[in-house]
Amino acid sequence: MNRGSSGALFVGAGRAYGLAMVPLFRFALPVIAGLALGAATQPAHLAGTAPDLIRLTERHRHDLRCAAAFAVVAAGQARGDAAALALPPLGIRGRSYLGLVGERVAAETGLSGETVRDLLADAAQRLGPQGAPIAAGQCLGELDAAVPPRPAPDAVDCLAILGTYAEAIDAREPGSALAATLHSEAAALMPPTHDPATDRAIDRARARVREALTGGPASVDADDYAACRRLAHHG
Numbered sequence: 001m002n003r004g005s006s007g008a009l010f011v012g013a014g015r016a017y018g019l020a021m022v023p024l025f026r027f028a029l030p031v032i033a034g035l036a037l038g039a040a041t042q043p044a045h046l047a048g049t050a051p052d053l054i055r056l057t058e059r060h061r062h063d064l065r066c067a068a069a070f071a072v073v074a075a076g077q078a079r080g081d082a083a084a085l086a087l088p089p090l091g092i093r094g095r096s097y098l099g100l101v102g103e104r105v106a107a108e109t110g111l112s113g114e115t116v117r118d119l120l121a122d123a124a125q126r127l128g129p130q131g132a133p134i135a136a137g138q139c140l141g142e143l144d145a146a147v148p149p150r151p152a153p154d155a156v157d158c159l160a161i162l163g164t165y166a167e168a169i170d171a172r173e174p175g176s177a178l179a180a181t182l183h184s185e186a187a188a189l190m191p192p193t194h195d196p197a198t199d200r201a202i203d204r205a206r207a208r209v210r211e212a213l214t215g216g217p218a219s220v221d222a223d224d225y226a227a228c229r230r231l232a233h234h235g
Contacts, residue, residue, distance in 0.1 A: 070094030091222030
């Protein structure tokens, strides 16, 4: 589980992505996701660049739209939005896809990285937080082909992840609403009956999560966190 900082598991759009990616688009992620929540205004660098955009194919536009949708949904998953959590975790894989698409579009069209980032931001604005989950769901085939999924954490791992993070947040912010929600989600994953083997497995899983929180060799990332919240809600 140490694929990113522990804070990446429950904060905003930029930190929802906990893995390194192509540097060209790294710092655009909070902007791309955040613009979906604001007024739809054309990004500044797109003004007056229509001739350059002729080099964009329909495939490029489709892939940029998918990448923008994944960015917006990943931010929603970090916030706990129900519609976003209904989709597979997109924090890590969505970020990788966005980096791959951004680099490819820039290379194939000759557009600057700045212009490609603005195209992604424009796509995020057009989708908005309501449209992004629908678009992301339609793009999952492209994501699986470009960035294959890895095994998701099971119920025991998720019980440990959600419960331990709830405890960590409680320690920093007593009375936190998020901590209360995570405690409830962890409780929903508790086995109906306890046996010594299950209890030992839960204890080992909690120890691994605590290791991750203290910088040890174990690791947890944003996709694990989102997968666990989804499991708690949808089984």
